[in-house]
Amino acid sequence: MRLTGLAVRGFRNLAGLELEIPAEGVVVVGGNGQGKTNLLEAIYYLMLFRSLRGAKDRELVQFGEPGFWVRGTAADETSRNIQVGVRYELSTARKVVFLDGAEVRKLGDAVGQILAVPFGPADSEIVSGTPGIRRRFLDVVLSVSRPGYLVRLLEFRHALRQRNAALRRGRAQEARVFDRPLAEAAAFVAGSRRAWVEEWRERFGELCAAMGEPAAADLRYASQVEDSGSAEAWWERFEHSAERDLRSGTTTVGPHRDDLKIGLGGRDIRFYGSAGQRRTAAIALRVLEAETLTRYRGTAPVGLYDDVFAELDEDRQGRLLELLRVSLPGQAIVVAPRDAEVPAKLFDRPRWQIRGGQIVR
Numbered sequence: 001m002r003l004t005g006l007a008v009r010g011f012r013n014l015a016g017l018e019l020e021i022p023a024e025g026v027v028v029v030g031g032n033g034q035g036k037t038n039l040l041e042a043i044y045y046l047m048l049f050r051s052l053r054g055a056k057d058r059e060l061v062q063f064g065e066p067g068f069w070v071r072g073t074a075a076d077e078t079s080r081n082i083q084v085g086v087r088y089e090l091s092t093a094r095k096v097v098f099l100d101g102a103e104v105r106k107l108g109d110a111v112g113q114i115l116a117v118p119f120g121p122a123d124s125e126i127v128s129g130t131p132g133i134r135r136r137f138l139d140v141v142l143s144v145s146r147p148g149y150l151v152r153l154l155e156f157r158h159a160l161r162q163r164n165a166a167l168r169r170g171r172a173q174e175a176r177v178f179d180r181p182l183a184e185a186a187a188f189v190a191g192s193r194r195a196w197v198e199e200w201r202e203r204f205g206e207l208c209a210a211m212g213e214p215a216a217a218d219l220r221y222a223s224q225v226e227d228s229g230s231a232e233a234w235w236e237r238f239e240h241s242a243e244r245d246l247r248s249g250t251t252t253v254g255p256h257r258d259d260l261k262i263g264l265g266g267r268d269i270r271f272y273g274s275a276g277q278r279r280t281a282a283i284a285l286r287v288l289e290a291e292t293l294t295r296y297r298g299t300a301p302v303g304l305y306d307d308v309f310a311e312l313d314e315d316r317q318g319r320l321l322e323l324l325r326v327s328l329p330g331q332a333i334v335v336a337p338r339d340a341e342v343p344a345k346l347f348d349r350p351r352w353q354i355r356g357g358q359i360v361r
């Protein structure tokens with residue numbers, strides 16, 4: 001897939017942009033705070049209608065402006081063109097999404113029409129951060145690659161909120177009513193996540209090795225229910241924890257408590273991995289994300305690279321480039337604070353400068 005055009009207004013420091021994106025991608029160079037990450041965030045917003053950095057929509061509105069909009073056009077290998085647009089209004093907190101010019105009824109219908117995978121300094125958080133960050137990683141990958149996942153995830157959250165509300169008020173019988181729908185949705189969500197991990201764990205090890213990591217890397221889905229895809233197993237688990245849940249006033253088991261465990265040499269990388277090893281694992285996860293989209297959506301996502309080549313020695317730069325060439329054959333949009341941070345092999349791409357949120361060619 002490639003992005004052919006991008007228009008942005010009032011999004012962070014991007015006051016107004018109207019860009020045609022070259023088919024082979026582009027390198028955008030600019031100093032700190034000029035809007036490089038904002039530009040990638042605007043593109044990524046077209047996939048999920050949520051911030052790449054986990055920011056709230058209102059924080060994305062340019063200071064002093066009433067709202068923002070972003071519009072992108074993209075083409076896939078079949079040259080089918082799509083246009084995705086989104087408008088957000090600060091005063092009402094209303095977000096409207098357009099697909100080929102027509103307003104969509106449900107936001108979810110337009111999620112993942114444009115496919116992008118971000119690579120950036122914050123990715124290490126996926127490896128080092130809380131389980132919630134890793135669950136979010138899995139949820140994003142599955143939402144844009146597995147039909148029905150997003151809908152079931154939202155159903156799960158809805159049932160969970162209702163069950164928790166009943167538990168908080170001490171209503172045991174009322175809470176039980178939600179055990180069935182919760183178990184059904186939990187089985188789909190946790191079952192999909194576990195299946196994804198099983199499908200890609202070997203590849204994860206290969207990728208870490210390809211980036212120069214000598215220790216064996218592994219992925220594991222950790223859940224209190226081994227048979228994660230079974231609604232019956234989840235239902236039993238919810239029944240079983242009913243009393244404890246009532247005492248705590250919240251649902252203490254479920255896919256919302258699961259984790260993606262990342263091991264290196266048989267040990268949890270969170271506690272024993274070095275900074276460079278965690279970075280390597282994070283990049284491998286992003287590559288898996290890209291390969292998943294390519295396999296299940298039939299088109300390689302746009303790669304959004306935020307200063308990924310910085311800090312790496314030449315050997316690792318070379319390995320990473322080779323890996324991305326194979327795993328992310330789609331369009332690349334690369335941002336970097338200095339020309340020199342972008343390896344020579346990417347130099348043949350058109351090069352733009354960004355200053356104060358404006359592109360200067």
Ligand code: ATP
Nearest residue numbers: 012013032033034035036037038059060061062063
């Ligand atoms: P670095 O090289 O340091 O990563 P960058 O070019 O990636 O820099 P961005 O994160 O894209 O920088 O942009 C940061 C700039 O955007 C800052 O100057 C910040 O003040 C500005 N900014 C952030 N949010 C808003 C907003 N809502 N309205 C206006 N400007 C904003």
Ligand code: MG
Nearest residue numbers: 036037038306
């Ligand atoms: Mg930045």
